[in-house]
Amino acid sequence: IAGTAPDAVLLENASYVTVENLEITNEGATDTQRRGVHVVADGVLVQGVTLERLDIHDVDGDLSKDTGGSGGIQLDALGTSPEGRFDGVTIIDNQIENVSRSGIFVVGTQDDSRPPATEQWDAGSTGIVVSGNSLAHLAGDGIVATGTVGALLEDNTVTDGSRAGTSYTEPNAICDAGIWAWNANSSVIQDNVVSDMEFNGCDGEGYDVDYN
Numbered sequence: 041i042a043g044t045a046p047d048a049v050l051l052e053n054a055s056y057v058t059v060e061n062l063e064i065t066n067e068g069a070t071d072t073q074r075r076g077v078h079v080v081a082d083g084v085l086v087q088g089v090t091l092e093r094l095d096i097h098d099v100d101g102d103l104s105k106d107t108g109g110s111g112g113i114q115l116d117a118l119g120t121s122p123e124g125r126f127d128g129v130t131i132i133d134n135q136i137e138n139v140s141r142s143g144i145f146v147v148g149t150q151d152d153s154r155p156p157a158t159e160q161w162d163a164g165s166t167g168i169v170v171s172g173n174s175l176a177h178l179a180g181d182g183i184v185a186t187g188t189v190g191a192l193l194e195d196n197t198v199t200d201g202s203r204a205g206t207s208y209t210e211p212n213a214i215c216d217a218g219i220w221a222w223n224a225n226s227s228v229i230q231d232n233v234v235s236d237m238e239f240n241g242c243d244g245e246g247y248d249v250d251y252n
Contacts, residue, residue, distance in 0.1 A: 207241025
């Protein structure tokens with residue numbers, strides 16, 4: 041699949057879908073958002089999505105991240121009333137190379153009122169598994185889980201990331217890390233290998249447990 045639009049593959053409010061064994065590119069303008077695979081839960085619960093054995097490469101686009109950002113695989117839970125949410129998404133054994141900006145980025149909720157991990161958080165996405173993926177030559181982050189409860193990030197390899205990073209002293213600084221979590225509870229990050237992250241004045245570390 042050679043994408044010519046913001047999303048080469050788009051799953052919107054679609055549950056119990058498997059996307060597998062595809063080669064996906066999305067070359068083009070670098071001043072707009074572009075993604076290889078985009079999974080969206082807009083005001084609904086999306087369940088049972090599997091992305092496996094995908095060869096995603098040469099995804100251009102701008103350097104935006106978070107909700108709607110550019111990258112190889114992007115999950116976006118949208119809406120606040122009602123809230124979008126994911127339950128049971130498996131991203132496994134994919135190869136992602138030469139993408140702008142993120143490799144795999146999960147936005148599990150638009151709710152930033154996360155409670156302590158000892159309390160239930162109904163708005164957070166659950167059952168997120170990112171395992172056995174190989175990512176290389178990334179403009180920004182490798183694997184990011186935000187807005188999740190109990191996300192499992194394991195047995196992944198991330199190399200040569202944060203290539204477009206800029207100093208935190210610059211306006212709109214571009215800060216990226218290999219594998220990290222933000223606004224998330226009870227994440228498990230284990231048995232991964234991260235190497236050759238670039239340091240351009242902001243972040244650039246292999247692993248990060250960020251604020252909120």
